Amino acid sequence: MKFIIQREYLVRSVQDVMKAVSSRTTIPILTGIKIVATTEGVTLTGSDSDISIESFIPTEEAGDEIVEIKQVGSIVLQARFFSEIVKKLPKDTVEIEVQSNLLTIIRSGKAEFNLNGLDAEEYPHLPQIEENNVFKIPADLLKNMIRQTVFAVSTSETRPILTGVNWKVENNELVCIATDSHRLAMRNAKIETENERSYHAVIPGKSLNELSKILDDTNDLVDIVITENQVLFKTKHLLFFSRLLDGNYPDTSRLIPTESKTEVVLTTKEFLQAIDRASLLAREANNNVVKLSTLPDGVIEVSSISPEIGKVTEEIQSQSIEGEELKISFSAKYMMDALKALESSEIKISFTGAMRPFFIKAINDDTVFHLILPVRTF
Incomplete structure (x- = not known):
């Protein structure tokens, strides 16, 4: 694998996927960032098995070249070192080259780093999601809805279901409810849905906090797909997966x-x-x-x-x-x-x-x- 990339795009993508990388994981390869170069561009992935984030950098955007792919391929690099290196490189472009023994060379200007990589084939696959329950919501509204509810989730693991926000979709409306049993926050908004089905999911507060840090304050639409045990948020160049919490969320309607x-x-x-x-x-x-x-x-x-x-x-x-x-x-x-x-x-x-x-x-x-x-x- 070998490519040359604009450093600012790489830094932004690395910062996004780092939000899913945990230093405390039982799967050593998940302390790394997976990098895949194809003819279309470069994809970075970070995961802690609860949250997975995939960021895509296209070869060009609006006529400007962002990545020049010399050779396709993939590698997993230690996230902590790679993110620090990328932030501190001296020039605006970065060359990344993987040699046959997984040794990875990162060059920018006169600086050159050699990092030992891991085989990307051993990196766990992202969840495969069937897109049946899809709805759309502007990014700035989604950020607001998270901010106005997530603070009320429980921080105690005695009732794990309360550490999440209950999302209910019905009648083209999304209702978000969070409670720690001493207080309750509720926010609702109209949404664009592709079908009239009603369903609900409990999304971990931690996942929503991380998502909120990544979302831009724009009215670009975010696609949201909810399945039995996963939720996927899709923006133009980003996929954000989170597992859902198991269990029944308490009926809060009688508290109001x-x-x-x-x-x-x-x-x-x-x-x-x-x-x-x-x-x-x-x-x-x-x-x-x-x-x-x-x-x-x-x-x-x-x-x-x-x-x-x-x-x-x-x-x-x-x-x-x-x-x-x-x-x-x-x-x-x-x-x-x-x-x-x-x-x-x-x-x-x-x-x-x-x-x-x-x-x-x-x-x-x-x-x-x-x-x-x-x-x-x-």
């Missing part, structure tokens, strides 16, 4: 309150900053709890007490308060996570009592909302 006793409308930024200040002392008490009380004339009091350190109280003016008086305690972190995900200047919080879940949504947007369980402090 249908009525409320107190409704508060607040300016998001002002409320977020008040919670942030209150959490300065709350954090020390390691339960991170702040208290919210409604006062007359539409005033909200946010407070936190940490017996050994001190206390903080702050009053903020709400846009409106309707319904019963309320005192409620909750995790400052959960509230701040939800407020940051909402992307709205004003929010409405609906409470159904001091010990019942309450939900937060943007004033003019029903596509995203968050549910938080209060904390008993009295």
Whole structure:
């Protein structure tokens, strides 16, 4: 194998596939990146057997030559060394040549590296996916949907299914739900589907985080294919595979309150900053709890007490308060996570009592909302 490639394209592809390479793997060859050169271009693959990423660099794009293929072939190179080498090469072009004993020479300008390669035939094959359940969604919307839900997945392995986000496709709509059993984040959006079937899958939060780092902020469509145990995200030059989580995701619909006793409308930024200040002392008490009380004339009091350190109280003016008086305690972190995900200047919080879940949504947007369980402090 021998080819000459534009370094910036190689660096970008290597960075993308590195997101799937793990140093802690029981299969030694998976600590490497597989490189395959064909007459069409160069394909790089990284995998940790849960996530696999394949990035394709075409020989030319928009009339510009990116890769000059001298000889087709394949090799697996140690990912950690290869990625560091590529980043630090001196010139804009890189020549990669594999000799008969798998020794790989990487040249750029006056720099030359020799790396011992591994046989690409021994690299595990990527999943073969039948493209029956395909839908399309713009990349920037997909990134947003991930960001607005994935933070609420569980980090505990006691219930593995909750470490993923439940994706439901029905009626040309995608609904994403994440919960760690103390809070819930939900986001929905219209999508383009090729059939009217409804199905669902639980995608690991870790996979979605990595995917989100790779996606561009463009409205280019991403093809998404869901099978029984895999999901595939396809962009112009990238394939991103992830395994799905086994098991039944809990029915979250019954958690969502249908009525409320107190409704508060607040300016998001002002409320977020008040919670942030209150959490300065709350954090020390390691339960991170702040208290919210409604006062007359539409005033909200946010407070936190940490017996050994001190206390903080702050009053903020709400846009409106309707319904019963309320005192409620909750995790400052959960509230701040939800407020940051909402992307709205004003929010409405609906409470159904001091010990019942309450939900937060943007004033003019029903596509995203968050549910938080209060904390008993009295």
